[in-house]
Amino acid sequence: MLEFLLALLTTATVGALLMPLVRGRTAATHRSSGRFEGELAIYRDQLAEIERERAGGALSESEAAAARLEIERRILAADAAAKTPTASSDTLHRLLPPALALAIPLLALGLYLKVGHPGLPAAPFIAGTKPPAEQPMDIAQLVAQARARVAAEPNSADAQSALGEALTLEADGTVPPGALEAFNKAITLQPGDARSLYYLGLHEAQAGDSAAALKRWQELEAKSPPNAPFLPMLRAEMARVAQAAGLPAGATMPQLSRDQQEAMAALTPEQRQQAIRGMVEGLAARMKENPQDRGGWLRLANAWKVLGESANAVDAYAKADALAPVDARLLADWAEAHVRGLKPGEAPSPAAVAVLERLEKAEPRNGLALFYLGAASFAAGDKAAAARRWKTLLALLPADAPIRAMLEERIKAADSP
Numbered sequence: 001m002l003e004f005l006l007a008l009l010t011t012a013t014v015g016a017l018l019m020p021l022v023r024g025r026t027a028a029t030h031r032s033s034g035r036f037e038g039e040l041a042i043y044r045d046q047l048a049e050i051e052r053e054r055a056g057g058a059l060s061e062s063e064a065a066a067a068r069l070e071i072e073r074r075i076l077a078a079d080a081a082a083k084t085p086t087a088s089s090d091t092l093h094r095l096l097p098p099a100l101a102l103a104i105p106l107l108a109l110g111l112y113l114k115v116g117h118p119g120l121p122a123a124p125f126i127a128g129t130k131p132p133a134e135q136p137m138d139i140a141q142l143v144a145q146a147r148a149r150v151a152a153e154p155n156s157a158d159a160q161s162a163l164g165e166a167l168t169l170e171a172d173g174t175v176p177p178g179a180l181e182a183f184n185k186a187i188t189l190q191p192g193d194a195r196s197l198y199y200l201g202l203h204e205a206q207a208g209d210s211a212a213a214l215k216r217w218q219e220l221e222a223k224s225p226p227n228a229p230f231l232p233m234l235r236a237e238m239a240r241v242a243q244a245a246g247l248p249a250g251a252t253m254p255q256l257s258r259d260q261q262e263a264m265a266a267l268t269p270e271q272r273q274q275a276i277r278g279m280v281e282g283l284a285a286r287m288k289e290n291p292q293d294r295g296g297w298l299r300l301a302n303a304w305k306v307l308g309e310s311a312n313a314v315d316a317y318a319k320a321d322a323l324a325p326v327d328a329r330l331l332a333d334w335a336e337a338h339v340r341g342l343k344p345g346e347a348p349s350p351a352a353v354a355v356l357e358r359l360e361k362a363e364p365r366n367g368l369a370l371f372y373l374g375a376a377s378f379a380a381g382d383k384a385a386a387a388r389r390w391k392t393l394l395a396l397l398p399a400d401a402p403i404r405a406m407l408e409e410r411i412k413a414a415d416s417p
Helices: 002-056 061-082 087-115 139-152 157-170 177-189 194-206 210-223 231-245 258-266 269-289 294-307 310-323 328-339 350-362 367-379 383-396 404-415
Strands: none
Touching (some): 002 061, 139 157, 157 177, 157 194, 177 194, 194 210, 194 231, 210 231, 210 294, 269 294, 269 310, 294 310, 294 328, 310 328, 328 367, 350 367, 367 383, 383 404
16 A cells, blocks of 8 residues: 555656646747748748849849749758657657656666565664664563573573573562473583573572572582683672571682782782682681582682692592582593693502593593593503593594604504504
8 A cells, every 4th residue: 555655646746747848848849830930921021022123123033043042942941940850859859758757766666665665664763762673672572582492492401591591580580480490401401501500599599598509509600610701690699698698608719809909910920829829728728617518629629720739629629529429520620630740651540540430431532531541441451441542532633633643652552462
C-alpha cells in the first residue's frame, strides 16, 4: 500500500511539473507559425513593389525577374525555417523531457523498494539515543535465547551455566530451582566452570550456609588465574557474606594498598623478593592456625611455587588434596613442583610418580606426565612402557621442538635389547 501511494504521489508531482513544459512547446509552435505569416506578407508587398517599379519603367524586365527570384528564394527559406525541426526531431524534443522526468523518479523509486526498507521506522534524532538493534535486551529475551541454546547444545557446560545465570537475573538475583539445576548440570559437564561455582556459592549463601559458600568461593579464587576479570567481584562478595555471617573470609594474601604498591615498586629486586617472602610466610603461619582451609593451602602452594620453593609447594598441594582431590590443572601444577628440581636423566620420586600417574589418567596426552613417567619406567627396567610413553609424546611434539633429538635418543635406548 505504501509503495502504491509513493508511486501515485510521484506521478502527480511529475505531471504537474510537465504541464508548463507542454504548454510552452505549444505556444512556441504557434509563435513560429505566426512569424512565418508575417514574413510572407512582407515578401508579398515587396513583390508588388517590384511589379509597380517594372511597370513604371524604374526596373528593366531582367532586373525585375532577378529581384522576384531573390524574394522567392527568401520565401522558400522562411518556409523551411518555419518547418524546422523535422517531424522526427520534433517528436524527439517533444517526448524526451517528459520521458526523462518520468523515468528518473520511477527508477529511484524502484531502486529504493529493492534495497531500501520502506517499513522501517526512522532512527531517532535525539543525541545519544541508540537505534532499536542496540537497545539492551530484556531479560525475557535473554532467558529465551539461553533456553534455545541449551536445547541445541544440551551437553555444553557454558550453555547450561548461561541459562542458570539468565534465570537468576530473571529472579532478581535469587538463584531459583531451575537455575540451580542448570548450574549442577554445568558442574557435572565441567567441574571447574567458574560461573557455576560462583552462583552455587551464592545459592548456599542465600540458603543460610555461608560457611559452605565461602569455602566454595575460596576454592574458585585459588583455581582462578590472577588476572581473572571476575576476581574483584568474587572477593567483594566473599567479604560481604563473611561480614554478614560473622565468619573470617579465609586466609588470603593481603591486598596491597596503592601506597604499599608504590613502595613495593621503589624497592630493589632483592628487597621486593624479601617483602613477598615475608607475606607468603605470614600466610603459611595463618594456615597452621586454620589447616582445614583448602583454598588457603592452594594459594600458599601457588605462592611457594612462584618463589621457587618447590618442596614447600609440594607440601601445600598435598595438604589441599587431602581435604578434597585436586583437579587436572592443579595436578599438573603439583607434578611440576615435584619434578622442577630433578637433574637431566634423573627419575622422579615415588611421590611424584603417584601424582604423575593421576595426571596421566586425567589427561592421557599430557606431555609432562608422558615424559617423566617414561623416565620412571625406564629407571624401573620397564623399557617397553618407557618407549610407548615417549613415542606418544614424540608424535605430539612439533617438528622443530628442541626436545625431539633428545627424546629420539631415549626411545632408541629404550628399544635396544
